[in-house]
Amino acid sequence: xxxxxxxxxxxxxxxxxxxxxxxxxxxxxxMENQSVKYDEEKELIPCSxxxxxxxxxxxxxKQDGTGTAYE
Numbered sequence: 001x002x003x004x005x006x007x008x009x010x011x012x013x014x015x016x017x018x019x020x021x022x023x024x025x026x027x028x029x030x031m032e033n034q035s036v037k038y039d040e041e042k043e044l045i046p047c048s049x050x051x052x053x054x055x056x057x058x059x060x061x062k063q064d065g066t067g068t069a070y071e
Contacts, residue, residue: 015039025063027051044070 015037022031027049036042047056061067 020044022047022049022059023063024049024051027054 017035017037020034020036022033022045024031028051029049031045031048034042034045044059047059049056059070
């Protein structure tokens with residue numbers, strides 16, 4: 001095929017999707033993973049885990065609480 005004129009080419013993009021995996025960290029219960037697209041602001045699903053003698057105060061990226069915290 002021979003091109004004899006100008007051609008416009010347009011890129012298409014699809015945002016990368018990440019899967020958030022919740023961990024009970026010694027508690028009980030089950031939670032589904034949550035999918036979030038890159039650069040999308042989305043509230044985390046409510047915690048359904050329970051742990052006797054503890055109150056849930058938020059999510060953290062590290063089990064010991066030294067990572068990034070999310071309310």
